[in-house]
Amino acid sequence: MSNRSMFSRRLSLGSLGFSFVVALACPQSRGQVQTPEGPGVKHVVDVPLVDTVPDLRPDVQIALLLDTSNSMDGLINQARSQLWKIVNEFNATRRDGRPPRVRIALYEYGNTNLPAGEGYLRQVVGFTDDLDKLSESLFALKTNGGSEFCGQVIDSSVRELAWERDPRTYKAIFIAGNEPFTQGQTDYRSAVAGAVGKGIVVNTIHCGSTMTGVQGMWADGAKLGGGEYLWIEQDARITVIKCPQDEIILKLNIELNSTYVPYGERGREGSKNQVAQDVNAASMEEAGASVSRVAAKAAPSYINAGWDLVDARDQQVVKLDELKPGSLPPELEKLTVTELEVKLDQLKTQRADIQKKIAQLNVEREEFLAKQTPKDGNEIETLDDATLKALRIQLQMRGFETKK
Numbered sequence: 001m002s003n004r005s006m007f008s009r010r011l012s013l014g015s016l017g018f019s020f021v022v023a024l025a026c027p028q029s030r031g032q033v034q035t036p037e038g039p040g041v042k043h044v045v046d047v048p049l050v051d052t053v054p055d056l057r058p059d060v061q062i063a064l065l066l067d068t069s070n071s072m073d074g075l076i077n078q079a080r081s082q083l084w085k086i087v088n089e090f091n092a093t094r095r096d097g098r099p100p101r102v103r104i105a106l107y108e109y110g111n112t113n114l115p116a117g118e119g120y121l122r123q124v125v126g127f128t129d130d131l132d133k134l135s136e137s138l139f140a141l142k143t144n145g146g147s148e149f150c151g152q153v154i155d156s157s158v159r160e161l162a163w164e165r166d167p168r169t170y171k172a173i174f175i176a177g178n179e180p181f182t183q184g185q186t187d188y189r190s191a192v193a194g195a196v197g198k199g200i201v202v203n204t205i206h207c208g209s210t211m212t213g214v215q216g217m218w219a220d221g222a223k224l225g226g227g228e229y230l231w232i233e234q235d236a237r238i239t240v241i242k243c244p245q246d247e248i249i250l251k252l253n254i255e256l257n258s259t260y261v262p263y264g265e266r267g268r269e270g271s272k273n274q275v276a277q278d279v280n281a282a283s284m285e286e287a288g289a290s291v292s293r294v295a296a297k298a299a300p301s302y303i304n305a306g307w308d309l310v311d312a313r314d315q316q317v318v319k320l321d322e323l324k325p326g327s328l329p330p331e332l333e334k335l336t337v338t339e340l341e342v343k344l345d346q347l348k349t350q351r352a353d354i355q356k357k358i359a360q361l362n363v364e365r366e367e368f369l370a371k372q373t374p375k376d377g378n379e380i381e382t383l384d385d386a387t388l389k390a391l392r393i394q395l396q397m398r399g400f401e402t403k404k
Contacts, residue, residue: 057099057101058096058098058170058400059101060100060101060395061105061163061169062172063105063161064079064107064176065107065173066079066107066109066141067178067179067207068108068110068111068141068142068144068146069110069145069147069148069177070143070144071143072110072143072177072178072207074236075232075234076141078234078382081284081289082383083138084295084296085292085384085388086388087102087301088296088362089392089402089403090299091296091359092401092402092403093400093401094400099301100301100400101301102129103127103128104129104131105123105125105126105127105128106125106134106137107122107123107156107157108121109121109149109150109177110147110149110177111143111144112145113144119186120149121149121152121156123156123160123161124141125137127161127162129303130304132274132276132277132304135293136277136280149184149186150183150221151181151184151185151190151191152191153175154186154191154192154194154202155186155194157173158191158195158200159194163198163200167199168399169199169398170394171198171200172200172201172202172203172390172394173195173200173203173227174390175203175204176205176206176232176383177207178206178207178208178234181204181217188217192221192224195225196224196226201394202221202225202227203225203230203387203390204218204219204228204229205230205231205232205387206218206229206231207231207233208231208234213231228386228389228393230386230387231381232381232382232385233380233381233382234383241288241372243288243369245364245365245368246288246291246365248361249295249361250290250291250294253278253297255354256294257274257275257278259310259347260274260308261308261309261328261329261332261344261347262329263309263312263323263328264307264323267307267308269307270307270308271308274304277293288369294358295358295359295362297355297358298354298359298362299359305317305318309328310347310351313344314348320337320341
């Protein structure tokens, strides 16, 4: 494919190795564009410079603020194992018939390994729809310390993140921790008011008893933020229920991975990370983590246009005749553009068929689980239960149709 050439734009992205591709509809301009994702060393990547089609999907932005102090290992493990269950909530979510574009940001706070002058907090990753990178960042978190300044981390997330201005966008903060909400020099009331001023809902998740959270002003934070006050058992152990669909879904995941075509500088990294996050999900003892991840990979929100050529072509963020030589796997390098188009069409069809099978099996799996775990009002709530409860209420208020 020696006739391929590529114009590229250099995007300067976040520190700590977390990077994602932002496609911009400015086909005539070239050069370096910087999108700050917090302090630290910038990571620069090249992406093709092409026209993009307007993204008409409704926007969902969620900032997850997690306490990573010494006592929060249970909370972090719940976040790692239940991420995909939370993401799957959006599989059936629609507004005006369209699935949402879900972008999630992650902050950690209360960790004394972080600079005291910055409030023992950091932006781990800014708003991204790269779910594998989000999973990677969750598994990289380490607990230590500390001093938990809820007001300061809320204020930082409100000021630093690129929140949408569209009033129809669902914008929410979910902050989880166990120490009093009043710690630190930033008054939580002013921080929450700043969020509300931008149309952001503030939900609080207290790790501990209801009354302790109320006394620690977690309930007041949610009330002022127009959100939900929730409490969870962060160290709860969940009973693992094996479903007859599990083995089939996991086998289909292997087939699904084979439909991805790494390209460009991020291709190899993205492909390896996809498998790494499969392994991470499998490492969790939490019920159904691996299967929930596979179900998420079969959903419209799982898009990897930054490194997978099938998604990149489908999202119109790359032109096949402008790919540089050496940017594709060796077995595809020798193909003409026409032959490559045929191959990508085949993989797209194959992927859609596999995703359809996974989605149907997951519906059957959820029905099976519902029969095995009847609700009696005494269930122990964990991070996913708390988050999904708030999401369904608030999404419906923004005009979304959600799972019943």
